[in-house]
Amino acid sequence: MSVFASILSGTIIFAVPLILVALGGMFSERSGTINIALEGIMIIGALCACLFLSASNDMAWALKNPQLAVFVAILIAGASGLIFSLLLAFASINLKADQTIGGTALNMMAPALAIVVTWAIQGAGQTTINIPSWIRITQADFGLTQSATQGFFESLTFNSFYLTTPIAIILLIVSVIILYKTKFGLRLRSCGEHPQAADSVGINVYKTRYAGVAISGFLGGIGGLAFTVAVGSGFQSSVAGYGFLALAVMIFGNWKPLRIAGAALLFALFKVIGPMAGSIPFLPSFSKIKAAEYIYLMLPYIVTMIVLAFTSKKSRAPKAEGIPYDKSSR
Template structure:
């Protein structure tokens, strides 16, 4: 049971962070399909930082610097999507897909350059990111994620910024008519998306293992986070619940060999496939009732009313 709780929290927080990032972007009116790629970029930036920091540095500073660098890398990478979608008015789905493909290639090139073996694998120590409570080993991303969940809710629903952001995703023409700069708000939404998605990528890669092969990217976690966002109806606490629900399925692959599930003799690939199958089934039944921001995916042209 402790193992199930451990991995559910581990994966659930990752999915929640990335889905919250997608939520901010889509509330501004930009569909961020590039979450998968942003996770990869954040992961490789954070891991490289982790390997380069001196061993004498305190664990707190190691964690803080790695997270900040990952977030910064995610912000920079997300600006490519923002520029293409907002300034060039390019198709957001195609732009996001291109960034997903590019991210893995960038990560492989960078990791091979810095890897001692010349492969796409990077080795690192994840000890600064782990702590124990009553025999339950958790990562620092669990409390950090819960804090960011509350902050995201407050920002989105209790601040003027959140009101303006949601207005730009619902009716940008009306927002513009009252003096809101739609372009700046959409940039802000994508930037928040990049930061949260990148931190989620680091949270996915570092705590569970001490080596990562960047040729596999993040194994579809970004796309699963999109499903979490939709299932959570673009609302922070609903997203948290959806993330934990899907994380239970994801966790089964990690605990199957040490529980009664081992008697089934199923391949771990079956368990790894479960959250994606569950997402397709759930979205097939709930997508008709989903209420997405009305202007998401539609480029804003100030000249058209």
């Protein structure tokens, strides 16, 4: 039973960055801007937040209120991601540049910048920013005493519980409300479908698209921190392709928030099963093949492709995505 619990908690913790970043991508694409720079945005968000966390290890107030420090780190991650994403917004909205080109440039820029900054701050050759261990939420934070034996509930909830998880859930709900229940959401969607029509009824397409990209930067930055926290071995100037995976999850989720959450959970589940395959009795262990771990490492990608093959006949991207809006065009 405890295996089951750790699979569940592992699934959730790896789904969190995917959900956040894919939601970010959704806001950007729903407003009409393809945001391929999510990977870079994640790296920048994680970089700034981890620098703060590692510095806050020496601050008295942070040690006293660890979760407050984590919350500040989350805000820093979001803000830095937002600022970085404005580079994409400027190129693709104001200057009407090709959106994949701008995004690719940012993706290339971010990891290099992260390494340069890490070297500059920590000294040459120091490629890892260590994050303090107190950021994890434990029983003590709720005034509970840690029981000696880890039961089902403990390993489900407190094994890998970080502030990013509840915040991701809140942001998911908020996203659904913003996208479907507010005036802003309707306007955002209209700019991604038919910006000319939106403009004709007085919506400022440029501003709305800026907002879409900025939201994606905010969520992407937090996603970067969530990823680093989930991996748990510090920040090494990389998010291991999660930004691109989030892009895939977003398409998989058909540009809809709840489906994105489902897609992220499915992907994370198969991602987590791999390393644990040995301890799950009914899974084959491929003992005759060397390095059989690769079979399980492939699993989440293959499952995603199979599901997509069956579901994507109906998949539909926002109609105007990728096309810079030009007021004078028909």
